[in-house]
Amino acid sequence: MTRLFQSNDQTLRRMCYLTIKEMANISEDVIIVTSSLTKDMTGKEDVYRGPAIRALCRITDGTMLQAIERYMKQAIVDKVPSVSSSALVSSLIMEALDSAPHTQMALAPSLLCDPLPSSHGVTKWCDQTPNCPFLLLLSVLQLFCSSPKPVLRYAAVRTLNKVAMKHPSAVTACNLDLENLITDSNRSIATLAITTLLKTGSESSVDRLMKQISSFVSEISDEFKVVVVQAISALCQKYPRKHSVMMTFLSNMLRDDGGFDYKRAIVDCIIGIIEENPESKETGLAHLCEFIEDCEHTVLATKILHLLGKEGPRTPTPSKYIRFIFNRVVLENEAVRAAAVSALAKFGAQNENLLPSILVLLQRCVMDSDDEVRDRATFYLNVLQQRQLTLNAAYIFNGLSVSIPGMEKALHQYTLEPSEKPFDLRSVPLATAPTFEQKAAQSYPATFHALKALPPLPYLSLPDPELPSFPHLEQLAAIPEFKNLGPLFKSSEAVQLTEAETEYFVRCIKHVFSNHVVFQFDCTNTLNDQLLEKVTVQMEPSEAYEVLRCIPAPNLSYNQPGMCYTLVRLPLDDPTAVACTFSCTMKFTVRDCNPNTGVPDDDGYDDEYVLEDLELVLSDHVQRILKPNFAAAWEEVGDDYEKEETFALSTIKSLEEAVNNIVKFLGMQPCERSDKVPENKNSHTLYLAGLFRGGLDVLVRARLALGDGVTMQVTVRSIVETPVDVILASVG
Secondary structure, three states, X not given: OHHHHHOOOXXXXXXXXXXXXXXXXXOOOOHXXXXXXXXXXXXXXXXXXXXXXXXXXXXXXXXXXXXXXXXXXXXXXXXXXXXXXXXXXXXXXXXXXXXXXXXXXXXXXXXXXXXXHHHHHHHHHHHHOOOOOOHHHHHHHHHHHOOOOHHHHHHHHHHHHHHHHHOHHXXXXXXXXXXXXXXXXXXXXXXXXXXXXXXXXXXXXXXXXHHHHHOOHHHOOHHHHHHHHHHHHHHHHHOHHHHHHHHHHHHHHHHOOOXXXXXXXXXXXXXXXXXXXXXXXXXXHHHHHHHHOOOOOHHHHHHHHHHHHHHHHHOOOHHHHHHHHHHHHHHOOHHHHHHHHHHHHHHHHHOHHHHHHHHHHHHHHOOOOOHHHHHHHHHHHHHHHOOOHHHHHHHHHOOOOEOHHHHHHHHHHHHHOOOOOOOOHHHOOEOOOOOHHHHHOOOOOOOOOHHHHOOOOOOOOOOOOOOOOOOXXXXXXXXHHHOOOOOOOEEOOOEEOOOOOOOEEEEEEEEEOOOEEEEEEEEEEOOOOEEEEEEEEEEEEOOOOEEEEEEOEEEEOEOOOEEEEEEEEOOOOOOXXXXXXXXXXXXXXXXXXXXXXXXXXXXOEEEEEEOOOEEEOHHHHEEEOOOOXXXXXXXXXXXXXXXXXXXXXXXXXXXXXXXXXXXXXHOOEEOOOOOOOOOOOOEEEEEEEEEEOOOEEEEEEEEEEXXXXXXXXXXXXXXXXXXXXXXXXXXX
């Protein structure tokens, strides 16, 4: 190393200094290079003096300080800035290392605020961190799994069960310890061990684990049975080819005694398997039919009857389910009888050969003692007797897609304000229909309190999540300028136009009407020494959109949100122009104020703040709506306004990616679970349904073929021509 100091290459010499500093911790005798560094430090070449000082201070110990102290003092007052700064910083570091703790505490914040050392420290720490963030945790839990104390074993396996929900691959290292706990005398520990293995095990281990569960599942409580069912549900999604094994196990559990929560968990799991695996449909429906023959829970019976009405008519032999359904009309209470009538009507609407028998059964129901059952039977009987597919699709298959609370409120308001005009159903907000994907995406906690948090199932209906609220309706209705815009069609999610840390935090919600869009800007002033008044957002459109008026927020105090609005008219001469980019500028009057008292000055001045551009896209003009029977809806709309085009998606490399991008771009609802692409397929058909602005039905069938990219054939149907042209123009 000392020979390199004789070189005149500046780069090589600097590399020497860096190497010396890095080798300081591993070298036993650094005195050899001390003389060379001292010579460079006192030499005439300024380019070497600074690095030599830093390297020398890095390798110096307590015995050598007196030898270099004089040189350091001279370097501190040197006229060359690089030399003096190197000496000063190095001396401060050495003093801090040898000083009292309080001095170190004073110097630590300054070092922490220096971005360069901070980034180096973070990089170094990341390099030293284990690849698996749970490595240390898992090593401790493995020790607990072999503990003689049941409490520690239970705590360990319960923690592993929770970790396995989101990070199953991380828990794989503990599989051997978990398998040893399967035979634990404590059934709670054994149950959690098996459910954890179900989340982390391989597909080949499923059969063995299911046999082990069967050996003791009857001995555990309902709470832990629910945990087992939840683990099986997750396993069905992971290994769909094992559905037959799990279906058999679940059907056996369904025959055992148990409470409502336990039975509901099993029914939900079986329904999930049916939805995910079409080949398991008949087996699953057979098990559920057997269950409702002796089901004492009204909610579960109505839920299964709805499923039978949805899936049964499309099976190869739909007639075998009629007996189970009509038995409910004869033997059950009013709620179940009403659900059974609806299920029977769906069989008659989709199967021409079963229609005469269904009409006979519905005629018997017309004389039922309950008015709900009688009304349903009479209604469905009259619709089916018309033998029209469009009527069946509108009133039996798909039904209304509006918000029930919203319709109730709108009808009440209509009765309070008598009018000669008929009630307009388009004034009622839409309710997004529940999809199985949304329910399957919910993660169930692995504790026995899990099902207590689940929402109750609605009366006489399919399982439905909490209906969406429409908080913007009343806000917009209170503004006189917006009263003549007509019914609100759709409100978008909030879009941030500034970062949260900036002076003013602004986000926008787009409210779409038939011919107008109201942009609601939620503004927050984060400066405590300013009061903003007359706050508006000026928008400059890139297309033929017309900005009609801006409604200001009167004032924005510190940290108090306020709202301003901008009304924009959609271009009437070009209905396909649904996409537009707006440049946005927030304008306001500033009055400085005292940060402590909040009292503003008398005078103010005008100012403005440039926001991010805001985009209006196709999905803002389309509302998602689920069509349970897409084929019937497709025929109901008809081909009067059908158009078809083919597009090449050259940048997309998989069918899954194509489906996700299409659904996101169009903003429509996938039907018939067509957003799930089967494995190892080179072609797929995607079915989408929605309502275009103004309440116009629009249906899309996209046939996808995988090659070098993805080729897409899009067929669009609607009741008028405009939505068809809009969809195709936007895709193109």
